[in-house]
Amino acid sequence: MACSATAQIIQPLSINSARSVDNSDACTKTLSPSSFLGSTPRINKKLFAVNKSISPLARRPTTVFAVSSDVVKEKKLKSNSSLSNLLITKKEGLELYEDMYLGRAFEDMCAQMYYRGKMFGFVHLYNGQEAVSTGFIKLLKKEDYVVSTYRDHVHSLSKGVPAREVMSELFGKTTGCCRGQGGSMHMFSKEHNVLGGFAFIGEGIPVATGAAFTSKYKREVLKEDCDEVALAFFGDGTCNNGQFFECLNMAALWKLPIVFVVENNLWAIGMSHVRATSDPQIWKKGPAFGMPGIHVDGMDVLKVREVAKEAIDRARRGEGPTLVECETYRFRGHSLADPDELRDPAEKAHYATRDPITALKKYMAENKLVSEAELKAIDKKIDELVEDAVEFADKSPVPARSQLLENVFADPRGFGIGPNGKYRCEDPKFTEGTAQV
């Protein structure tokens, strides 16, 4: 085994490298340890072929070892024994399908609107990564927190922010979820506990860790009944940033209820992950800090969901954080302004065959969970929803001029709170003379 992680709680598993690359039918197989596939041998070779200068890497073993905690391993072995167990019920399947299709349709519409000039600035689309968002966020309660990066439209939608509000926000209208003041990269929703939306990569990770800290504080110091979990979504590029490591350390140190979800789409704008990272296997960084590190096929929503269930339950029980690396891919460029010239078209074609939505459809069809008609009905419903969102956003007013100076402070004019607990600027005697006791 080439895995050199210090394994106190981690059992490395070796992967059967004889699996075929076109594993769009991977969903149909029940989970077994060997189905915890990350990159297949062919993918690894593809990556290495693109970057010929990295010769030492070409000599590494081409299989990737997935690592999971003991508990997850036991669960997998159990499910091995009953092949008739399907992973999802019909209801869950339809929910997952609808959410992923909403993400896809919404993002496609964003691209259209951008090229028509209705949307502007930086827009980062999530096409291809829907399995990660749906797989994780659909398992959360409303009170759980999600923190994301600038690629946050679909995280917000999965968490429950209405499509109308997200679209209006993107158009810069006052009916948007942040009244047009945030924009594409800064989606906040207090009601649905979406904490942003951060443009700086790595910035969201400490914020998510702080939200997890609050959850633990509420439970232990304020003695409230609180088992809320925080999810931090970020990419492969972020995993080289100092804040990531600082938070892995503190989250494990204080056993915070957080799951760190790495959406490893192999590219940070035009920087390939293997060119930027000394050890590209991100899940290994978890055990170095004392938490389980798991690698999962992020193009398969069912696998993501299984891993997510385990990680979220672990956090909810108070056992601490987990690092989950999802191997996924973005079908479009980094943003709508990115010409996307550096990625190999063959790589893109390969991942297009692993489209998560098609994969789920196939799984449900083969297991006779749903009929074609039901799926078409959902497609139609979502298309109408997205059209309606666009119309709503189009018709909404732009923010009034007076809105420019609003919301800078929570406290209306920024003069603080007086001893009687009210805002000082509301005290009629406030402007009298200089400050005295």
Add this chain to the structure above:
Amino acid sequence: MLGVIRQRVTCRGIPTSTLEQGMRVVASRAFSSSAKEMTVREALNSALDEEMSADPRVFLMGEEVGEYQGAYKISKGLLEKYGPDRVVDTPITEAGFTGIGVGAAYYGLKPVIEFMTFNFSMQAIDHIINSAAKSNYMSAGQISVPIVFRGPNGAAAGVGAQHSQCYAAWYGSIPGLKVLAPYSSEDARGLLKAAIRDPDPVVFLENELLYGESFPISAETLDSSFSLPIGKAKIEREGKDVTITAFSKMVGYALQAAGILAKEGISAEVINLRSIRPLDRSTINASVRKTNRLVTVEEGFPQHGVGAEICASVLEDSFEYLDAPVERIAGADVPMPYAANLERMAVPQVEDIVRAAKRSCYRSSSLAATA
């Protein structure tokens, strides 16, 4: 990072020379029994203590705040009283723990994040500005951030270039932040309490050399519900000939300068800004309209400093009232040197303030008319 805690021997609020090298006597920290005097350190400690006991959502986080009792002993005794869940010692991870504080503040806790000095806040400045200051605006009021960032700011004594910068001007330019700079113990108590109760992010700039200074304090200040308004300056000394604005340690120097000027017949009005953002423009302008002359004093770098902002504000609002150009006293435009004599030249001294005030009263050249 500073390994040695320095305290200064002071008497009655008048500081001894700031540049004594060698051993310093650790002043006895017993609360002065001649009632009604308190060091700034005691003031900050008592303010933190009272706010933490009043609201269980307030917690303190930073390096050495717990078992070490605070790098400058500001949080002495708090760990025993409130436990490690509320007085959290962190690893050396400014970006990480500042971000954690911001995330906790998003959810209604009230963190007090301590930076060992504000120079270290540069490692976390992304969180102070991008995820704390701007969040209320970006989320259109949904998410407010009731967090306090505090710690010593500005020059200490002999600590070199990387430990001596004043950050008032940098943070003071950010909309969405409130920036406070206390001088006396009353300021320290009142403003820290106001900052902790405030629903917005507050940058609280203390001064290491002021921690050991004692100030007289009134009974109202000792009351646990005492607080001072954010955004209001205080006129420390009334005068009619020239206005001197200052904040933090420079207020003490300005008061000394005013004493010297009074002997020469110049009556100086000293304004303790207390709040860098929002800046109390109305008090400053009212004073300038009375005295017609202005000297701004700050410890930080001159370009784009607090004095520059005050000068522009006065030009905008009270141009016709000025009888002389505005004098701007700031630190030297160099990184802080180490050698004692150079350091003394790099920071404003009382003589500089006196000279500037005289210049603005046209007293400094031999051709000056009498006042």
